[in-house]
Amino acid sequence: MDRSFARRRLLTTAAVLGGAAVLGGTAGGTAQAAGEPGPAQFPLPHGFQPEGIAIGTTPFAYFGSLANGDIYRASLATGRGRVISKGLGAGHPTVGLKTDPRGRLFLAGGVSGELRTVDVRSGETEKVYAVGGRFVNDVIVTPRSAWFTDSYQAQLYRLALGEHGEPGAVTPLPLTGDWEQGPDFTANGIELTPDASALLVVNTVAGGGGLMRVDPRTGVARAVDLGSSRLPYGDGLLLLGRTLYAVQQQLNQIDVFRLNASGTKGTAIARITDPRFRIPTTVAAWGDRLYLPNARFDVEPTPDTEYDVVAVDQV
Structure with missing residues (x-):
């Protein structure tokens, strides 16, 4: 596979109270499961090409297909599932995805x-925004913004x-400050800071x-001090x-x-x-597990x- 495509790959959600406001809240993905946990590994359809x-x-759990944009929903209790939404076909993949309440x-x-945007109940594609992005990669959903x-x-x-979560207009936010844009895949996963005041974005x-x-009002980016740790293949992010x-x-x-x-x-x-990891890309939580x-x-x-999908214990 093309190296730039293989590098690309960046969960659960929280809240940005508008593009020029403070961030706060949470929008699912960390709820506790009731009863016994389901299977720790289960299959996805052959040829599905999952990413998010x-x-x-x-x-x-909902999974997007890089092959054609289909959405597959699987029960975490049984591991069984089905395609609930047909994608727009080749050339219209689903990479990152998030759900709202x-x-x-x-x-x-x-x-x-x-x-x-897709209606989970009907499986219908509601809106398509052609923003001219070269590779629209990952998403986080908050009460007032995605x-x-x-x-x-x-x-x-x-x-x-909108007030009831209805999608409105799209605006770009240029990234400045410490942001360094490489010739290959650069930005990947996205999350919120623990105090929900800013966005965290992987820069590979x-x-x-x-x-x-990243300041959501200005786009000014500052490097997070991770000590000696590096994320050259950083992909999905999950904050708990x-x-x-x-x-x-x-x-x-x-x-x-x-x-x-x-x-x-x-x-x-x-x-x-x-040992079950075979280039996992993104992560979401349910109960005490990561999927x-x-x-x-x-x-x-x-x-x-x-x-397939694998589950491991949270730290």
């Missing part, structure tokens, strides 16, 4: 340069949300790979309290950091590895390629 994962307030999915469209990264351009996209180039703290999980896809590991409240500094506290789709970027995808 989203878990909302019920024990179901109102039953809407927000999809990053990768090379299509699109942002899309924020998307672009891996090839130094900017974020803010999709405004600056300083050998790390995190940037002050614990940040950062998936390093091609390294088959999750690096775990304890952040300060403002998100300006992180201390490495653990590293999760598992990750194996993207298998080390093999050429075919209609018969096997894909």
Whole structure:
């Protein structure tokens, strides 16, 4: 697979109270599961080519297909699932995705340069925004905004949300300050700081790979102090309290950091590895577990390629 595509790959959600306001709240993905946990590994359809994962307030996980943009929903209790939304076809992948409490999915469209929303109940695509992005990569949904990264351009996209979560207009937010845009995939996963005052964005180039703290009002980015830790293959991010999980896809590991409240500094506290990892890309939480789709970027995808999801314990 093309190296730039393999590098690309950056969960649960929280809240930005408007593009020029403070961030706060949470929008699912960290709810506690009731009863016994389900399977710790389960299959996805052959040839699906998963990348993103989203878990909302019920024990179901949603996965997007790089092949054609389909959305697959799986029960975390049984591991069984089905395609609930047909994508727009080849050239319109679903990369990162998130769900809100109102039953809407927000999809990053990768090379299509699109942002899309899907009604979970009907499976219908509600809106398609052609923002001209070169690779719309990942997304985080908050009460008043959905924020998307672009891996090839130094900017974020803010999709405004109305009082009842209805999508509105899209505006770009240029990234300045310490942001360093490389010739390859640069921006990847996106999250919030623990105090919800800013955005955290993976930058796989600056300083050998790390995190940037981005002011949502101005776009000014400042490097997060991670000590000697680096994220050259940083992908999906997940913040639970002050614990940040950062998936390093091609390294088959999750690096775990304890952040300060403002998100300006992180201390490495653990590293999760598992022999079942086959280039996991993104991560979401349910109960005491983390769930990750194996993207298998080390093999050429075919209609018969096997894909699966693995669960590991949280730190």
